[in-house]
Each structure stands twice: as structure tokens, then as C-alpha cells.
Amino acid sequence: MSRTREIIHKRHGMESKETLRKLVHEFPDNPAGMDYFYALFERAYCDGEPLHEGRPVVGTLCVQAPDELVRACGGVPVRLCNGAYALDQVGAEHLPARSCPLVRATLGAFESRAVAPMDQLSLVINPTTCDQKKKAAEHIASLGYEVYSLEFPPVKHSEQAREYWRSSVRRFAHSLPRYTGRKLTRRRLRRALHEVDRAQAEYRRLQRLRQARPTPLFGKDAFLVTGAYFFDDLGRWTEALRALNDELEQRVADGFAAAQSRAPRILFTGSPPIFPNLKLPMLIEQSGAIVVADEVCSANRMLHDRVAVDEWFLYDMVDAIADRYLKPCTCPIFDTSEDRRRRLLELARSHHVDGVVYQAFAGCQVYEMEHRAIAQALQAEQLPVMYIETDYSPDDMGQLSTRVEAFVESLKAKRRRRTA
Numbered sequence: 297m298s299r300t301r302e303i304i305h306k307r308h309g310m311e312s313k314e315t316l317r318k319l320v321h322e323f324p325d326n327p328a329g330m331d332y333f334y335a336l337f338e339r340a341y342c343d344g345e346p347l348h349e350g351r352p353v354v355g356t357l358c359v360q361a362p363d364e365l366v367r368a369c370g371g372v373p374v375r376l377c378n379g380a381y382a383l384d385q386v387g388a389e390h391l392p393a394r395s396c397p398l399v400r401a402t403l404g405a406f407e408s409r410a411v412a413p414m415d416q417l418s419l420v421i422n423p424t425t426c427d428q429k430k431k432a433a434e435h436i437a438s439l440g441y442e443v444y445s446l447e448f449p450p451v452k453h454s455e456q457a458r459e460y461w462r463s464s465v466r467r468f469a470h471s472l473p474r475y476t477g478r479k480l481t482r483r484r485l486r487r488a489l490h491e492v493d494r495a496q497a498e499y500r501r502l503q504r505l506r507q508a509r510p511t512p513l514f515g516k517d518a519f520l521v522t523g524a525y526f527f528d529d530l531g532r533w534t535e536a537l538r539a540l541n542d543e544l545e546q547r548v549a550d551g552f553a554a555a556q557s558r559a560p561r562i563l564f565t566g567s568p569p570i571f572p573n574l575k576l577p578m579l580i581e582q583s584g585a586i587v588v589a590d591e592v593c594s595a596n597r598m599l600h601d602r603v604a605v606d607e608w609f610l611y612d613m614v615d616a617i618a619d620r621y622l623k624p625c626t627c628p629i630f631d632t633s634e635d636r637r638r639r640l641l642e643l644a645r646s647h648h649v650d651g652v653v654y655q656a657f658a659g660c661q662v663y664e665m666e667h668r669a670i671a672q673a674l675q676a677e678q679l680p681v682m683y684i685e686t687d688y689s690p691d692d693m694g695q696l697s698t699r700v701e702a703f704v705e706s707l708k709a710k711r712r713r714r715t716a
């Protein structure tokens with residue numbers, strides 16, 4: 297390994313360690329069920345342990361790549377979106393200054409191979425969603441990776457868009473066995489659907505538990521659980537979440553509060569927090585609020601919706617999978633933000649939210665541009681919104697914490713006025 301690469305790996309390991317240390321040691325009463333997830337991140341991110349040796353690992357660049365098809369063909373889907381500042385700096389050498397840190401860090405991971413699966417990838421799937429990802433994928437291919445562009449439509453309500461996407465997914469289903477070495481059959485696809493469905497059911501149970509007042513789990517842990525879904529073995533992840541949920545259910549029955557019982561309840565939305573960049577969720581919770589729900593593609597949006605199959609024939613299942621990845625998707629790359637507004641309002645009601653934090657990564661135009669429409673819809677429902685433009689650098693921590701603390705204080709004051 298070259299000296300430069302060694303330094304990058306070391307920095308990446310240290311950054312991951314530091315985030316884990318804060319998540320584990322700077323918060324009280326972590327549930328025992330979180331130990332599995334803390335240890336998993338330690339192995340994968342700090343020790344660089346390869347987790348799926350002997351199996352074809354298929355990297356995905358966005359949540360719009362259908363996991364179920366990869367699993368049915370014997371592959372392990374691993375989402376490669378990256379949250380490390382050390383890797384953002386590597387990617388920044390190859391991309392424009394005003395590009396999204398998530399895209400830069402993801403490219404940096406390919407360039408430096410600092411994350412274990414980079415040396416194991418049989419294929420990288422690139423759904424053609426946001427422009428920056430699309431263009432970065434060309435760069436990734438030039439590094440010698442096999443990249444498959446999965447054509448994604450820019451609108452989702454028209455019949456043409458739906459048909460276009462269905463045919464992209466069918467073509468993809470045909471091509472996939474070439475990379476994984478295993479044929480797609482009806483039986484295998486049905487089993488994969490069943491396994492993902494079990495995992496999602498456990499995830500929805502977690503979401504219901506977070507609705508409790510007081511809520512039994514810090515948002516920083518919920519983000520870690522969903523971040524583990526990016527790369528963990530599906531069966532183990534589901535079992536670990538089941539154990540955590542059982543424990544949380546007991547906490548709810550006991551009236552246990554993860555944060556102070558008067559802590560303002562926050563809905564988090566916008567650009568996705570991805571380990572180790574959990575700085576904003578952690579700041580919110582260190583300032584005395586608690587993140588009880590989220591609408592981001594590294595959590596709720598990734599795992600909420602089910603595949604609805606009418607007929608259990610192979611290509612009916614493939615079409616049903618395609619529909620699941622298009623219709624409910626609330627990514628801002630689409631022409632309108634209507635569905636996202638509706639989803640946010642639903643979450644705000646179901647999770648008894650006091651305020652919303654909207655994170656936009658500097659350079660991510662779609663989240664930046666959509667902010668105004670989203671904020672108006674939320675404010676019309678008396679929900680205060682804090683908009684934060686940030687990136688992966690630690691430099692804005694002081695300024696961010698002042699703003700977050702002021703926002704949390706204003707929510708507390710509002711609540712006091714209501715109950716006076």
C-alpha cells in the first residue's frame with residue numbers, strides 16, 4: 297500500500313473511531329441492543345474488516361437500486377454512499393469545489409479504497425438519479441470498476457415514466473447474473489422479497505416505538521441502525537434489530553425516557569446523515585432535543601415501503617419491485633416535491649414533532665432549491681423549521697452548535713407557553 301493511501305486509511309479509521317466514541321460514551325443509558333451495532337461499525341469502519349468474503353459484493357450508489365434483485369442473484373448489496381471527511385478531501389481533488397460532500401466522499405472511497413468492500417466489488421450500480429452521482433460514476437468507471445447505469449426517470453407520476461423505469465429494471469434483472477454468477481429464478485426472488493420484507497417489518501416496528509412519548513431511543517442510534525443496513529448481513533441485521541426492538545418495547549412499557557422528558561421532538565430531513573458524519577443529529581441531541589423521526593434516504597425513505605406483489609410470477613415480481621423503488625420515492629431529484637411534503641406532514645403528526653431540522657449539503661442543488669417549498673408547507677402547520685447548510689468539515693461546529701442551541705431553546709419556550 298502506498299504511503300499516501302496508508303495515511304488516508306489511518307485518518308478514516310481515526311475519524312470513525314472518534315464518532316463511535318461520541319455515540320457510545322457521550323450519551324447516557326445506551327440500550328444493550330445497540331452493542332451489536334457499535335461493534336459492527338468498529339469492525340467495518342475502524343478495523344477495515346471485510347464482511348462478505350467469498351460472495352459477490354454489488355455496490356450501489358443510491359437507494360434506488362433494487363436490493364432484492366441483487367440478493368436473489370446471490371450478491372450482497374452494499375450501499376457505498378460515504379460520510380467521511382477524510383475521504384471527502386480525497387474526492388475534492390477530482391471534483392469541483394461546489395460539489396456535494398457525499399458524492400466527493402464516495403468518490404474518495406473509490407480512489408483510496410479505504411473502505412473494505414472497495415476491493416471486493418463485482419459491480420457498481422449507478423441509478424441515474426442526481427446529476428452529481430451520474431457524473432461521478434463516469435470517474436469511478438475510469439478507475440477500473442464495472443459500473444452499470446440503471447436508467448431512472450426524472451418524473452414519477454406519468455405512465456411513460458413508470459414504463460420506462462420498469463423496462464430499465466427488467467433489463468437490469470437480465471444483466472445481473474452475468475456479474476454475480478447466479479441465475480434469477482422465481483423461487484430465489486420470492487425468498488429475497490420475503491427476507492427484505494421481514495427486515496422492513498422490524499424497521500417499521502422501530503419507527504412505531506419511536507412515536508412513544510417519551511421516546512425510548514436517541515436518533516443518533518436510529519441512524520446507526522439504518523446505516524448498518526447499508527452493509528450488514530441481512531439476516532443478522534434483522535435479528536439484531538428484533539432484539540433491540542424487544543428491549544425498546546420494554547422501555548416504553550416502563551415509561552423510560554432516552555432524553556429528558558421535556559426534550560423537544562425533532563423531525564430530521566434533507567441531505568442524508570451517513571456514518572461517520574452524524575455531526576448534526578448528535579449536536580441536536582447534545583443540545584437537549586431528540587430526533588424522533590426522519591425523512592432521509594439513509595433511513596426512513598430506504599426502508600419504509602413494501603413491495604406489493606399481485607402475482608408471484610418472475611416478471612410480475614420484477615415489475616412490483618420497480619414500482620416500489622419509484623412510486624413512494626421522495627428524493628428531491630424529481631420534478632415536484634408534493635409527495636415529500638405530504639410524507640413530512642404525516643411523520644410530524646404520527647411522531648408528535650415540535651420542530652424540523654432541514655440539512656442541505658453545500659453544493660447539493662436539489663435539496664437547497666426544494667427547501668423553501670418544504671419549509672412553507674411545514675410552517676403552515678405551525679411547525680418551526682431550521683435550515684442548515686453544512687458539509688463534512690468539522691470547521692462549522694461552533695457556529696452550528698450556537699444555532700442549534702438557540703433553535704432548541706425556542707422550541708422549549710414555545711412548549712412552556714403552550715402549557716402555561
Ligand code: SF4
Binds near residue numbers: 425593
Ligand atoms: S439523495 Fe436522492 S439521489 Fe442522492 S442518494 Fe439519496 S435517494 Fe439517491
Ligand code: SF4
Binds near residue numbers: 397398427661
Ligand atoms: S445530497 Fe444531493 S447532490 Fe448529494 S447525492 Fe444526494 S441528491 Fe445528490
